[in-house]
Amino acid sequence: MTTATAPTTATTDTAPGATTTLAARRVAELGARARHCGLYDRLGAPLYQDLATYDDPETRALLSGVRTAPGPVLDLAAGAGRFTLPLLAGGREVTALDLSADMLDLLRAALDRAPASMRSRCTVVQGDMSAFALGRRFPHILLGTTSLSLLDADGRAGLYRSVLDHLADGGRFRLTALERGDDDGPDETAVRVTGAGGTAYELYEHWPAGADSRSVTLLPADPPADDSPVTVCTDRVAVIGLDVLEAELAAAGLTVLTRELLTPPGERHRVTLLTTEATR
Numbered sequence: 001m002t003t004a005t006a007p008t009t010a011t012t013d014t015a016p017g018a019t020t021t022l023a024a025r026r027v028a029e030l031g032a033r034a035r036h037c038g039l040y041d042r043l044g045a046p047l048y049q050d051l052a053t054y055d056d057p058e059t060r061a062l063l064s065g066v067r068t069a070p071g072p073v074l075d076l077a078a079g080a081g082r083f084t085l086p087l088l089a090g091g092r093e094v095t096a097l098d099l100s101a102d103m104l105d106l107l108r109a110a111l112d113r114a115p116a117s118m119r120s121r122c123t124v125v126q127g128d129m130s131a132f133a134l135g136r137r138f139p140h141i142l143l144g145t146t147s148l149s150l151l152d153a154d155g156r157a158g159l160y161r162s163v164l165d166h167l168a169d170g171g172r173f174r175l176t177a178l179e180r181g182d183d184d185g186p187d188e189t190a191v192r193v194t195g196a197g198g199t200a201y202e203l204y205e206h207w208p209a210g211a212d213s214r215s216v217t218l219l220p221a222d223p224p225a226d227d228s229p230v231t232v233c234t235d236r237v238a239v240i241g242l243d244v245l246e247a248e249l250a251a252a253g254l255t256v257l258t259r260e261l262l263t264p265p266g267e268r269h270r271v272t273l274l275t276t277e278a279t280r
């Protein structure tokens with residue numbers, strides 16, 4: 001999703017007892033019209049999908065990593081298929097695993113529209129990336145979109161165990177991680193973004209420097225001027241420093257082979273691609 005577009009920044013009112021974020025104020029304005037949901041459920045998934053990007057540095061880096069060796073790919077937290085679909089289009093066999101039935105419904109709908117030869121190479125699995133057992137191994141396992149941040153420490157430990165159980169000899173586990181790249185940026189940003197379907201959205205992110213979590217709020221920018229419900233998606237996710245992540249990977253038995261910065265230096269969202277293998 002396009003969380004890294006140039007922000008229209010704003011400071012927040014941190015007076016005790018005050019409404020502390022721009023997002024909270026916007027939602028308060030909507031009052032009873034606000035229909036709250038997560039980013040990946042029945043109401044939120046279509047908005048998330050509308051904002052998905054396909055030609056971006058992360059997608060390109062993950063796909064070019066996969067191109068270094070043949071074989072099937074396990075796409076973890078695959079969602080509606082931002083990586084799965086181009087991998088299939090490139091001729092790969094892909095297992096797409098995600099927890100959300102609503103996100104997987106969007107993937108299945110995209111597969112239904114795709115050529116039969118692509119569809120036949122895709123296995124869709126509803127499952128938890130922190131505890132899965134597919135009974136086979138893969139030369140490539142991906143966890144993109146910095147989705148590692150959706151797991152707590154126990155979940156991440158389970159993820160590393162499950163990944164090791166599914167990594168073929170010499171296989172690679174590639175994952176992306178998100179850190180704050182601007183030390184003096186504002187606590188909260190608000191951007192207006194337009195989805196593929198032409199709908200404009202307001203996207204708020206509250207992420208004080210040094211915080212161990214950040215929250216994202218997404219809602220349509222121009223709801224009708226009546227009393228109809230307005231979908232408001234919110235999500236709070238963990239922030240895991242690269243040093244902590246690398247220590248966890250090493251302790252779990254995964255060696256980091258390369259680190260690739262995917263965003264320009266100083267940008268608020270600093271995304272790093274780690275390529276790992278099972279420690280020999």
Ligand SMILES: C[S@@+](CC[C@H](N)C(=O)[O-])C[C@H]1O[C@@H](n2cnc3c(N)ncnc32)[C@H](O)[C@@H]1O
Pocket residue numbers: 001040052076077078079080081082083097098099100103127128129130144145147150
């Ligand atoms: C940021 S989205 C990424 C989706 C897709 N990779 C993309 O780039 O559009 C995160 C995805 O993780 C999924 N997810 C959240 N927790 C999960 C879990 N424990 N196991 C598997 N998937 C999970 C969500 O349903 C959502 O589809």
